[in-house]
Amino acid sequence: MLERFHSDNSLSEVHETIDATKHRSGIRKFLPYLGPAYLVSVGYMDPGNWATDLQGGAKFGYQLIWVLLMSNLMALLLQSLSARLGIVRRRDLAQANREEYPRTVNFCLYVLAELAIAACDLAEVLGMAIGIHLLTGLPILGGVCITVLDTFLLLVLQRYGMRKMEAFIIALVAIIGLSFLIELFFAQPHFGDVVKGFVPTSLNSEALYIAVGIIGATVMPHNLYLHSALVQTRKIKNDEAGIKRALKFNLFDTTIALNAAFFVNAAILILAASVFFTSGNTNVAKIEDAHALLKPMLGDLAPILFAIALIAAGQSSTVTGTLAGQIVMEGYLHLRINPWIRRLITRLIAIIPAVLVIVIYGDDKLDALLVFSQVILSLQLGFAIIPLIHFVSDKKTMGKFAIKTYTKILSWIVAGILVFLNVKLVADASVDKFQEGGQPILKTIIIIGWLIFAWLFTSMTLLPLLRRRKEKADASAAISMHSTAKPLTIANIPEPHKIAVALDFSDKDEKIIAYAIAQRKHEATYLLMHIVETASAKYLGDSSDDYETRKDMERLEAYAIQLRNMGYKTEIHLGYNSRVQEIVRIVNEAKADMLVMGAHKHSGLKDIFYGATVDQVRHKLSIPVLIVN
Template identity: 65%
Template sequence: MNRHHNTNSLSEVHNSVDMTKSRSKWRRILAFFGPAYLVSVGYMDPGNWATDLAGGAQYGYTLIWVLLMSNLMALLLQSLSARLGIVRGRDLAQANRETYPSIINFCLYILAEIAIAATDLAEVLGMAIGLQLLTGISLTWGVSLTVLDTFLLLVLHRYGIRKMEAFIISLVAIVGTSFMIELLLAKPEVGEIVKGFVPHIPDETALYIAIGIIGATVMPHNLYLHSALVQTRKIKRNDAGIRQAIKYNFMDSAIALNLAFFVNAAILILAAKVFFESGYTGIADIRDAHMMLDKLLGTKLAPILFAVALIAAGQSSTVTGTLAGQIVMEGYLSLRINPWLRRLITRLLAIIPALLVILIAGEEQIGGLLVFSQVLLSLQLGFAVIPLIHFVSDKTTMGHYAIRWHVKLAAWAIAAVLVYLNAKMVYTEAIQYIQEPGNTWIDITIIVFGLFFMTLLVVTIIYPLINRYKKATEARMHPSQVSLGNIEHPVYNRIALALDFSNYDEKIISNALAQGNPNTSYILIHIVESASARYFGNESDDLETRKDQEQLDTYIRLLKDKNINAKGVLGYRNRTKEIVRIVKEEQADLLVLGGHGHRGIKDWIYGETVNHVRHYVKVPVLVVQ
């Protein structure tokens, strides 16, 4: 685990597919294709299956138009996400970090991580159910076995982004082929399917299912993912190259998301033909649907294909969910950890609640847990969509690639619909708990979190507008004529350097030497922080103290070999107080020290040396990050 200073999103595969080379038109188009297929698996993951099954089983073909509408919404939002990555070279998490205050960014980061964990929870349950349906093993074992796909991701990372894309496309092909065969076996009536594209909501229950379909379609982590994946293509950074990338990535999104629409529509049509027309309108659970397919279609191939498609959908979503987690962590925190460790942490966060529900409440509660994962996703959606629209609308950062007014109007309308529908779904779930007697603390908790989310949503909407206006005002307020007077170049004769004997020492020393002159003396400071040093101070003579003195002497010798006047001073006990004391005693006129770059809670863990020292010394302080 380390602090990530590279500004590139997914830096290990950033610009790894070179589009600047001379290629034929079709080879160039095919080389652009790939990112949207990784994104599309989020639109057909196991979390979407329940709403599709319920819609088809209860209302036949009536709600197909809802799937089409949600697919068009997703296409617009994903194209905006791709545009952000292509034009600005920033993923959504990086753009958020550069725009919002730290506290808002931290909240957005936590929500994004919750959304990814909820997505992974749906994938774990989907794969476990698929394994159970195919092999007969218990859900407990099925959930436990899903941890093994951590190693699959490790293998895929070694072969590059194009091989990973090929793997995902293969899994998508398995899902699509399985449902194509299912439809051929079911033989639905084309005329009835066409009627389903006419907008119509029969009753309130149908409206609730429609809300569920729309709410489960647009996945928050996909907006982070797409803005990063398009940057794996190295394009010409001129107008023609950027416009070509936007055009071909839109084509990629249109094809991939239409395939996802086909899968979702196939599930709904299959449920309509097999269950609705047979009178089994209560089918909404994945396992019930699997068992009934054999009886109603009269072939054992149908349930097998259903289980295989479920496993493939869960497995493909696993890979993309991990990539999204990496993007979110690096973008918001500038923190990178090994992909397999990131995958293992994410997977365990999904497995543990799934196992607890199975062991405590029983397998029959898995359906409720799947619904709960979708509610968690719904909570986060607005906090991904709204900043995205702000960023691609900003002419200051996007230039003439900023979206036009009619696209902006459509995007804000979609955001309003999605936020309203998801808020309604979350409200419906929450009100059920509030109405139950004896849940006072749960009621209070739900109300507090509700107020928090509403406040955060308002800030997310308003802050970029205020910030943009503030920057424009500041730009206009600059005086036309500025006089700096006589600027004198400072001369530093005694420069103090605070060293921690890490890989950053060389950088601190080189920056200190750059501020000096041939007559400058350098005071190298190191604070011994062993237990003995903290207790005995300068009377300490433990191994760490001796080793630190040896290291300091080595630095001094190397500097003197370069004809640089240097001396070393060890300090003891309190790091901040000792640095301040030594700077004053040595009469240094400049202090150079390293800054760890941590913020927030990590400052409490690693200390706030720079922040404290600069308040207690009366000389300039140069902080080397």
Template identity: 65%
Template sequence: MHIQDTSASLSEVHQSIDINSKKSKWKKIFAFLGPAYLVSVGYMDPGNWATDLAGGSQYGYKLLWVLLMSNLMALLLQSLSARLGIVRGRDLAQANRETYPPVINFILYLLAEIAIAATDLAEVLGMAIGIQLLTGLPLIWGVSLTVLDTFLLLVLQRYGIRKMEAFIICLVAIVGISFLVELILVKPQMSEVVKGFVPSIPDNTALYIAIGIIGATVMPHNLYLHSALVQTRKIKRDDKGIRQALKMNFLDSTIALNLAFLVNAAILILAAAVFFKSGRTDVAEIQDAHELLDKLLGSKLAPVLFAIALIAAGQSSTVTGTLAGQIVMEGYLRLRINPWLRRLLTRLLAIVPALITILIAGDKEVGALLVFSQVLLSMQLGFAIIPLIHFVSDKKTMGIYAIKPVVKILSWAITALLVYLNMRMVYTEAIGYITGSGNIFVDGIIIAGGVGFMVLLLITILYPLRSRYREDANTGIHTTQVSIGELEKPVYHRIAMALDFSKKDEQIITNAIAHGNEHTQYILIHIVESASAKYFGKDSDDFETRKDQEQLDTYLRLLRNRNITATGVLGFRHRAKEIARIVKEEKADFLVLGGHGHKGFKDWLYGETANQVRHQVTIPVLVVQ
């Protein structure tokens, strides 16, 4: 029986890919590759397109060097995130929980959730715009349709992390190929493109756009995501295994983030070659870019590819955003909810403000909403990067794998730059709103929020310097005094077993009897799930209820023939709640569960019975698979 470690990050796929089982050197290398591709989609999502379009249309190729510098910053920070996951076996949310006080942790959790909602908002708007550009469907319908991808992640998760990575890589390839074809169509002058890598800032507007490009570089949820995804690989925990994992994940990050850089560079080059060259320096909206591609290039293919790339970018980003949400919730709160519910909540938090904005202000305000989502992301960035650098610098927990002083200095310098640029962008937006609002109450809230923001930032920086890790949270370190008592074998008097009348019942009954003795009483539980039973409950008397009672009586007769004391109880409606209720009413002191036999949509709808029951009872639960 496989025992799943629910305390592990992304426990359903934790260490699901065994690197050590790969015999070939190339197979082992390819087994490592994957996590960074899921991370890389955050660097080419629809939220980044606006700054790339603005930079290319207004200044040609002159800001390409900013994209390159941003990519190098991202590579360093993502490698630190991967290092935390590989060496400590903790994701960023778990490490924060083990370090900061509960109140600060809860605030950090809320900020992380806001960042994920803001990211998903950008994806929703990007996909909706892409659908509108491709089909002509009104934007409000495009936004509404994005709720249908809620279950896409759930389908992918059923096939394992490798299939999910392959799906994301396919979407990234669609984006990359679309822009490659676009570049072939526009035929940019390569000699001019190369000059764009020479650092220069033509004027203050260019500086503002550069700030926007750099400020939107590292997305907070990507740091949480990467530290968890690297743990899907099962490696040897010796020095050689850890160093190999660090090396291969750095290679993975380098390839994936460079691909993301090429996509962003392609967008900027496209804008420069088409709009800047034709004198259209006012293009910053995605819709404008799509419309002008057709007019200026005289090709129907270019705008179609642009829309397809936009949809693919949004779809790939929304999958990774949901994974990040799961990591954040489980890491900070140690709370697990059904994946479909988590996905639906994340998506609704993005769709609702988008729908309200479109209904009230119309399609024209979508661009402003996209900018607002990036401002929200900017505010959260420091609260992800600063703890991360603290963790990978700590020699007590990282040992010989703590980052070197040079890397530490470079990391803090990049963090200071990113936090400053993001704070400057947020400050500019806030001042602009305050001067135009004339509402003292709203202005007071904004000022109070700014003060609170600064106080929290200082706590995030200073607390790890003066506080040692909480002793009760150091799950990876053995305590000095451990006692395991006399190890007396437990005696169970009333053992319950939940049966689904399938082939699994024999294993469930066998395991239940193995944990009892000649004096143990057994309670056989089955939940009737017919339509009538769900409506009428215990008053149901349909064919399925009668047949279930007959099957239960057959089991009881067979057990009694073996001198085993057993009783049977039928439950109705909600499976997990009914099992928990019957267990409590029958005063059972041990419970044996098996699979519930449902597949597909019904499995998503009801969720994992074992997990739900486990949280509702206080007795030991054995899950037989």
């Protein structure tokens, strides 16, 4: 079910399964590249967008159309950068982060990415449940539970290959677009007012909250992970011409797909503005209210199309959410989990808050929960965008395909706008909580949260810059060193007379002992040691006499007897409780000249569970330490 994953390929089961290297003419040259951006685009028209677009249109008319347009342009820029990373480096964003940042920073970025996917999935659950309720009358709580069943949809689609999956998603996108085209035909919005909505205007606090929600619903952090992996499903020629062709056609694909998503979002907002805002129904904040009001205003077909489009939006987002989760887990942790287990866990995480809200507050708070999920998505954006800009700007890894200076400046401006909006939103909410008085625990949590986010943001932003600066300094130092090369003087190193050998009674012991003997043969004394870490050893130390301590001593004696029979001089010693402290103590007290120990290649969470003994020991000793893998 769960396994350590060593492949360097993103989405390895479909990696380069679509051949784009064959010679084609005309429009057929573009067709192999068509698809990834459509899978990405469904995240830009999922049920979370519906809630923010409906509220924005009903409360503020056409005023927020410019926010949608700005969000779409931002999305177009950022998704093209994501595709560039995948095409040029053949790495997805999670893999690139893992290679660039320290383990602690990566763990935090992984948690935030998973949080973004869970927030997105929450919107899908609620949207699907509401759509089923509107179409069939089934209670929303029942619809939420039914959404567990679509866990297996991805498995069915994957059996038919990547192209069939993309065709399925494009069909759902077409259903959504056609439904709203018909809805707009019924609504007949005033064209002049729609055009005025494209002019930027100032926003009050309520409009800003919805605007940030719109941005969060449009520019989605998990889509940046997804796009950088999906473009790698195309097999391209790994030369300059092949990469340029892939970048060009993927830009076409992204432009077409995201403009389709912009049309859907704009159609929802315009529909709400023309039907509800102009008629005075500015308090329509719920999808159910919008559905109920469509029938008397636009006729019987309008609410049916509305519900069908909502179900299609939720269902299409289900597939891409699962793929994004797989990419994030494999990229950051090198762990692969069965897709249906992964999907089931993600879906249950989303269902639990939805069920709690329905049970405690009823259906009235669902749309507020939808908007809140989109604001959560927006808060994660900076932590996906900033690393992405660093990676595609790096000439060392991207070569001549690193982004140009003007693109870099524009990207940082977009990142700055998004971070500013998010910081302002969270800061305003934090100030309101502090002004309420009381609640010391909540205030403490807010302060700790701000400190953690400030540390992570600073680390994420500055570490790549510091690395590049260090690389330049090292290169300059290397040039300087090469220009003043001096002849080598080989020091006379004394041979070790006592070699300490740290054993853990695994199948690697024989290899460790062999390496130790190879250093001095029969002339040295070999100190065989093992650290006992039982509960008894922890409290009693060398007075411990439990079963494991006795068995460990017997194994050391058995090793020593075998070595003595071969003609080697040996000593044995047990340590207790702390591996690092005891190994250092025994080596120093025995006055050993060298230490030989094994390394087990622990990484990630295993270092937390098992400890990183090698690094700590070698920093505490002044003698040579030989590490045997």
